[in-house]
Amino acid sequence: xxxxxxxYFIQQTVNGITLGSIYGMIAIGYTxxxxxxxxxxxxxxxxxxxxxFAALITFLVLTGLVAGFPVVxxxxxxxxxxxxxxxxxxxxxxxxxxxxxxxxxxLAPLITAIxxxxxxxxxxxxxxxxRNKPIPQLVSEVYDVFGISxxxxxxxxxxxxxxxxxxxxxxxNRTSLGRAQRAxxxxxxxxxxxxxDVDRTISITFIMGAALAAVAGTMYLMYYGVAVFTDGFTPxxxxxxxxxLGGIGSLPGALLGGLLIxxxxxxxxxxxxxxxxDVATFSxxxxxxxxxxxxxxxxxxxxxx
Amino acid sequence: xxxxxxxxxxxxxxxxxIRALSGVDIEVQKGEIxxxxxxxxxxxSTLMMTICGAQPARTGRIIFEGTDITRMPxxxxxxxxxxxxxxxxxxxxxxxxTENLQMGASLDKLAxxxxxxxxxxxxxxxxxxxxxxxxxxxxxxEQQMLSIARALMARPKLLLLDEPSLGxxxxxxxxxxxxxxxxxxxxxxxxxxxxxxAFAALKLSDRGYVMVxxxxxxxxxxxxxLANPEVRAAYLEGGHH
Ligand SMILES: Nc1ncnc2c1ncn2[C@@H]1O[C@H](COP(=O)(O)OP(=O)(O)O)[C@@H](O)[C@H]1O
Ligand SMILES: [Mg+2]
Numbered sequence: 027x028x029x030x031x032x033x034y035f036i037q038q039t040v041n042g043i044t045l046g047s048i049y050g051m052i053a054i055g056y057t058x059x060x061x062x063x064x065x066x067x068x069x070x071x072x073x074x075x076x077x078x079f080a081a082l083i084t085f086l087v088l089t090g091l092v093a094g095f096p097v098v099x100x101x102x103x104x105x106x107x108x109x110x111x112x113x114x115x116x117x118x119x120x121x122x123x124x125x126x127x128x129x130x131x132x133l134a135p136l137i138t139a140i141x142x143x144x145x146x147x148x149x150x151x152x153x154x155x156x157r158n159k160p161i162p163q164l165v166s167e168v169y170d171v172f173g174i175s176x177x178x179x180x181x182x183x184x185x186x187x188x189x190x191x192x193x194x195x196x197x198x199n200r201t202s203l204g205r206a207q208r209a210x211x212x213x214x215x216x217x218x219x220x221x222x223d224v225d226r227t228i229s230i231t232f233i234m235g236a237a238l239a240a241v242a243g244t245m246y247l248m249y250y251g252v253a254v255f256t257d258g259f260t261p262x263x264x265x266x267x268x269x270x271l272g273g274i275g276s277l278p279g280a281l282l283g284g285l286l287i288x289x290x291x292x293x294x295x296x297x298x299x300x301x302x303x304d305v306a307t308f309s310x311x312x313x314x315x316x317x318x319x320x321x322x323x324x325x326x327x328x329x330x331x
Numbered sequence: 332x333x334x335x336x337x338x339x340x341x342x343x344x345x346x347x348x349i350r351a352l353s354g355v356d357i358e359v360q361k362g363e364i365x366x367x368x369x370x371x372x373x374x375x376s377t378l379m380m381t382i383c384g385a386q387p388a389r390t391g392r393i394i395f396e397g398t399d400i401t402r403m404p405x406x407x408x409x410x411x412x413x414x415x416x417x418x419x420x421x422x423x424x425x426x427x428x429t430e431n432l433q434m435g436a437s438l439d440k441l442a443x444x445x446x447x448x449x450x451x452x453x454x455x456x457x458x459x460x461x462x463x464x465x466x467x468x469x470x471x472x473e474q475q476m477l478s479i480a481r482a483l484m485a486r487p488k489l490l491l492l493d494e495p496s497l498g499x500x501x502x503x504x505x506x507x508x509x510x511x512x513x514x515x516x517x518x519x520x521x522x523x524x525x526x527x528x529a530f531a532a533l534k535l536s537d538r539g540y541v542m543v544x545x546x547x548x549x550x551x552x553x554x555x556x557l558a559n560p561e562v563r564a565a566y567l568e569g570g571h572h
Pocket of ligand 2: 375376
């Protein structure tokens with residue numbers, strides 16, 4: 027351990043918040059889809075991974091075409107391409123794999139979702155190779171703030187998370203699209219009786235979740251500098267856990283759950299054994315669910331009618 | 332007679348293999364209040380959902396303003412301005428009263444929202460007091476008013492009301508029926524009303540249909556149905572008035 031104990035603690039907290047922001051952004055996609063169609067889109071983690079790869083390939087193409095492409099512009103283009111690709115995939119998956127099963131027994135779409143997850147990760151494994159794919163450090167500035175080192179990457183991740191979350195909050199709570207989404211979530215048939223195109227609204231929800239996952243994927247790539255096809259599983263499961271911990275179906279819950287898991291991981295690794303960080307995460311999940319089965323900000327199931 | 336606003340022709344609707352509607356024929360003319368009475372389980376709510384495409388007819392046709400809407404998706408039927416206040420009210424519990432009304436007005440992208448919401452508040456002053464409240468916290472009567480107001484916010488050509496009096500106190504029922512009467516008189520709103528409260532429904536409406544086990548067994552001017560001994564025996568005597 028280096029430095030003062032307090033500074034070390036704050037340092038790990040900063041790291042945890044950064045990681046937690048990424049988990050939170052992915053978790054939104056799980057929670058929104060669950061809210062509107064009551065299913066866990068197990069392929070969502072792979073959509074995140076796909077977003078990271080789309081960003082990576084875009085980066086390689088950009089730097090291959092133009093030497094010294096400005097970093098900010100590169101990041102924006104990477105994010106845009108990642109959003110486009112991830113949205114397209116998630117939209118397609120919903121159309122071809124989930125929608126035909128709507129109204130069938132509950133396990134059917136779940137099994138299909140696991141299948142889609144395998145399809146996506148195998149696709150990336152085959153086309154991009156099984157090993158870590160690195161990119162050079164995009165943003166390397168590190169600031170020293172009262173003895174705590176905060177990297178520009180971390181600041182960017184937190185700012186982008188705040189911006190995305192604010193935009194999402196506004197979209198869901200203050201626009202007619204968001205109102206239609208919430209109506210569909212509460213009573214699909216009634217929403218249709220009021221003129222809401224339910225299928226379209228569900229498609230848009232998949233696109234919105236994918237867009238956030240793609241932003242998270244780009245941030246993850248920038249932060250760690252590598253992408254690998256298994257990324258859909260590891261951070262994917264963490265984000266899913268975050269959604270459950272925060273209360274599945276709740277948008278603020280997803281962010282809160284993400285931040286908590288980021289912090290638990292980071293602090294546990296700092297003070298205890300890094301090998302057991304996942305055990306710690308899932309133990310805390312189990313404890314929370316024993317006392318509050320619907321998650322921290324989740325609604326009790328009875329209200330769902 | 333002019334072309335009816337709504338025409339249900341020989342409609343048969345199934346839940347799986349169970350037939351809930353058997354050869355139903357119904358007509359609603361523009362500006363009329365038409366009621367459908369019948370015992371619990373007769374198929375009244377099924378007919379409402381069949382008209383809206385939410386439980387489509389397997390055979391037969393639903394014609395609205397001359398257009399065949401039998402196979403049209405529910406949201407497109409709504410866009411033709413058929414609005415329903417369904418059985419059980421189905422308000423959005425976790426939205427505010429205002430948001431529920433906005434949902435009703437979403438067909439016109441809230442273009443007439445301000446103007447129309449004032450009309451609703453005049454019709455149902457209770458909703459004005461409760462506009463910022465979560466709809467789930469309203470009383471049963473208030474929820475029913477909200478459900479009707481939400482349907483009216485769509486500026487419907489045809490308003491479908493499924494048991495608006497269910498579970499409500501007599502005074503509230505009177506208010507709601509009075510509101511329907513006023514709307515019909517003042518704006519020529521066409522209403523198709525389903526009721527178990529046969530007396531009140533027949534008093535309010537111009538014409539009525541009686542449904543038994545998924546079939547229309549009787550129809551005619553409401554005054555005649557009110558006087559009909561069979562109707563009186565089955566639906567009015569020992570009942571609601
Ligand atoms: N979702 C459903 N699934 C299966 N049967 C249903 C369903 N809804 C209604 N039914 C059946 O259809 C018949 C007509 O019901 P309904 O239209 O609700 O009658 P009403 O509104 O006149 O009380 C009843 O026998 C009822 O049990
Ligand atoms: Mg009914």
